[in-house]
Amino acid sequence: MNFSLPLRRKRVNRSLGGTISLFALLVLFGCFMILPLVYAVNNAFKPLDEIFLFPPTLFVRNPTLNNFVDLFALMGNSWVPFSRYIFNTVFITGAGILGHVVLASAAAYPLAKHKFPGKKAMFGIVVLSLMFTPAVTAIPNYMILSWLGLIDTYWAVIVPAFAYSLGLYLMKQFMEQIPDSLLEAAKIDGASEYRIFWTIVMPNVKPAWLTLVILQFQILWGTDGNGFIYSEQLKSLHFAAGQIVAGGIARAGAAAAVALILMSVPITMFIFSQSRIIETMATSGMKD
Amino acid sequence: MQTWWSMKWKEVKTSRQSYAMLAPYMILFSVFTVLPVLISIVLSFTYFNMLEFPKFIGWQNYTRLFLEDDVFLIAMKNTLLFAVITGPVSYMACFVFAWIINELSPKLRAFMTLVFYAPSISGNVFFIWLMIFSGDRYGIMNGMLMKLGILLEPIQWLKTEAYILPIIILVQLWLSLGTGFLAFIAGLQTVDRTLYEAGAVDGIRNRWQELWFITLPSMRPQLMFGAVIQITTAFAVADVSIALAGFPSVNNAAATIVTHLMDFGTTRYEMGYASSIATVLFLIMVGANLLVQKLLRKVGE
Numbered sequence: 091m092n093f094s095l096p097l098r099r100k101r102v103n104r105s106l107g108g109t110i111s112l113f114a115l116l117v118l119f120g121c122f123m124i125l126p127l128v129y130a131v132n133n134a135f136k137p138l139d140e141i142f143l144f145p146p147t148l149f150v151r152n153p154t155l156n157n158f159v160d161l162f163a164l165m166g167n168s169w170v171p172f173s174r175y176i177f178n179t180v181f182i183t184g185a186g187i188l189g190h191v192v193l194a195s196a197a198a199y200p201l202a203k204h205k206f207p208g209k210k211a212m213f214g215i216v217v218l219s220l221m222f223t224p225a226v227t228a229i230p231n232y233m234i235l236s237w238l239g240l241i242d243t244y245w246a247v248i249v250p251a252f253a254y255s256l257g258l259y260l261m262k263q264f265m266e267q268i269p270d271s272l273l274e275a276a277k278i279d280g281a282s283e284y285r286i287f288w289t290i291v292m293p294n295v296k297p298a299w300l301t302l303v304i305l306q307f308q309i310l311w312g313t314d315g316n317g318f319i320y321s322e323q324l325k326s327l328h329f330a331a332g333q334i335v336a337g338g339i340a341r342a343g344a345a346a347a348v349a350l351i352l353m354s355v356p357i358t359m360f361i362f363s364q365s366r367i368i369e370t371m372a373t374s375g376m377k378d
Numbered sequence: 379m380q381t382w383w384s385m386k387w388k389e390v391k392t393s394r395q396s397y398a399m400l401a402p403y404m405i406l407f408s409v410f411t412v413l414p415v416l417i418s419i420v421l422s423f424t425y426f427n428m429l430e431f432p433k434f435i436g437w438q439n440y441t442r443l444f445l446e447d448d449v450f451l452i453a454m455k456n457t458l459l460f461a462v463i464t465g466p467v468s469y470m471a472c473f474v475f476a477w478i479i480n481e482l483s484p485k486l487r488a489f490m491t492l493v494f495y496a497p498s499i500s501g502n503v504f505f506i507w508l509m510i511f512s513g514d515r516y517g518i519m520n521g522m523l524m525k526l527g528i529l530l531e532p533i534q535w536l537k538t539e540a541y542i543l544p545i546i547i548l549v550q551l552w553l554s555l556g557t558g559f560l561a562f563i564a565g566l567q568t569v570d571r572t573l574y575e576a577g578a579v580d581g582i583r584n585r586w587q588e589l590w591f592i593t594l595p596s597m598r599p600q601l602m603f604g605a606v607i608q609i610t611t612a613f614a615v616a617d618v619s620i621a622l623a624g625f626p627s628v629n630n631a632a633a634t635i636v637t638h639l640m641d642f643g644t645t646r647y648e649m650g651y652a653s654s655i656a657t658v659l660f661l662i663m664v665g666a667n668l669l670v671q672k673l674l675r676k677v678g679e
Contacts, residue, residue: 104584104585105584105585108584108585112478113478115474115478116475116478116479116490119471119475119494120490120493120494122552123493123494123496123497123552123555124493124496126497126506126507126510126552127496127497127500127506129506129509129510129518130503130506130509133509141516142516143516144515144516144521145521145522145524145525146516146517146518146521146522148518193402193403193406194403196399196400196402196403197399197400197402197403197404199399200393200395200396200397200399200400201400204393204396205393206389206390206393206396206397207386207389207390207393212400212404215412216407217606218664219407219411219412220606220607220610221606221609221610221663221664221667221668222415222610222659222660222663222664223610223611223613223614223636223659223663225614225616225636225639225640225656225659226414226415226418226656226659226660226663227410227411227414227415227418227656228639228640228643228656229414229418229421229639229643229649229652229653229656230413230414230415230417230418230421230653231410231414232643233417234409234410234413234414234417249406249410250406250410252403252406253403253406253407253409253410253411255407255411256557258403258407282395283395283396283399284395284399287399304499305557308499317644331505332505335505335508342509345505345509346509349503349505349506352500352503353500353503356499356500357492357496357499357500360492360495360496360499361492364488364491364492365488367560368491368560368563368564368567369564370564371557371560371561371563371564371565371600372564372565372567372568374561374564374565374599374600374603375561375565375597375598375599375600375602375603376599376602376603376606376671377599
């Protein structure tokens with residue numbers, strides 16, 4: 091029993107002027123963030139004469155699905171069917187996510203929970219790699235992939251994606267908060283480390299692997315092949331979208347439709363996983 | 379010494395399960411991240427065209443880069459300009475908006491998080507800005523300004539040197555509320571509530587003092603993580619520049635270190651020279667990150 095008096099809840103003074111100006115700021119910049127996307131969504135449903143209306147309008151007046159019909163007709167006539175681009179992107183994204191989540195989680199577990207020589211150095215290098223972009227390593231990567239015979243295959247994008255460092259970093263930080271007692275109990279029962287990882291750790295880090303899925307999805311869904319894929323029939327949806335947009339005025343309707351397809355998938359995924367992602371990010375901090 | 383080594387070896391042997399679990403990831407990570415950085419540094423001291431064996435030429439690539447290559451100097455200037463503007467601005471925007479959003483009710487908070495995060499997750503659709511800044515009068519920017527009577531003729535936004543850089547900065551900022559922003563949203567929710575109550579008792583009077591004396595110091599780990607993400611993105615501008623201004627852009631007005639690297643690496647096949655560009659970029663990024671980490675460690679001390 092606790093007999094001490096409950097601390098009286100005291101709210102720090104929030105001035106009304108401050109509140110109003112902060113929320114005005116929020117709304118203003120919220121519009122800046124969302125209006126281009128609203129415009130893009132509306133454009134996808136505009137009939138051509140509305141896309142080329144002067145003055146241009148933000149919202150659609152007579153919504154139509156013609157742009158989508160045009161898009162598929164356009165792509166149906168191309169040498170590579172549009173569905174193939176969709177398959178390529180889905181396959182690269184799916185395989186890249188699966189491998190990344192499994193490998194990064196398996197590596198994150200010992201880094202978070204075991205003590206062994208070399209642990210600090212390994213994690214240190216992973217953190218260091220967050221500090222530069224993949225552009226730095228693009229040329230040697232091309233050489234390495236061609237030695238491995240992976241150039242112009244899906245794997246040229248998929249295999250390097252397995253080893254992205256942000257996922258390992260977030261997973262390791264999240265796993266650190268699993269109580270040691272949980273793992274000790276299993277160890278006493280004679281479970282191997284692999285078993286502990288698979289049956290105890292993984293079910294406990296669901297929010298983190300969902301986060302890895304989303305982050306990886308975001309990168310791979312938008313991939314254009316990194317310059318490692320040449321064959322037209324292996325190219326990605328994003329690459330095809332770029333071709334359509336490059337078609338200029340004649341393709342404006344189809345371009346708007348493809349933009350909508352490209353952006354709606356990741357946004358929908360984020361809507362359903364937001365709270366898990368935030369939960370993971372809570373442990374993302376860098377300790378000294 | 380002998381005993382120290384044998385002790386270490388024993389530790390290594392007892393941890394073999396740990397190493398086995400690390401191995402698949404670490405091998406791929408070494409092959410596709412660590413090794414390439416080392417190869418890049420070595421190649422930067424050679425002449426290499428992918429056909430002949432690399433020839434050692436000392437510092438020649440670097441002297442050429444800084445003394446003879448005018449486009450590199452433009453690229454360097456643009457990259458630093460982008461980084462100095464979008465880095466700090468996007469970092470503060472991430473924090474400020476996360477901080478305001480944190481005061482909302484949970485439902486509204488989830489909605490506003492989506493609004494601010496949507497551009498960066500929407501799968502590289504920044505080409506929609508091409509429709510906005512399109513050079514004819516159907517582009518929404520030209521259309522609006524002409525409707526309002528501010529413009530009489532449509533402007534070729536993306537073909538005019540004076541407008542290219544500001545537009546790229548704008549789009550880059552639009553895209554920049556990403557992982558760092560989410561980390562801040564999450565970090566703000568984990569700050570211990572009782573600290574605020576104690577602070578109120580101790581005489582903290584308004585939200586600004588509360589922010590400075592309680593919120594910021596308790597979020598230091600997230601602040602450091604967010605800084606790494608924002609700085610790295612700020613130096614890596616390339617895709618947006620290529621999508622909006624073309625490659626090469628008018629008079630190289632939108633050249634960045636990364637586009638310059640791509641020019642030599644994928645168009646001209648001067649791999650030694652391209653590697654020296656990559657090495658410079660690597661040093662700038664890591665240097666800037668380590669410096670900022672050092673500064674952030676001082677927050678709230």
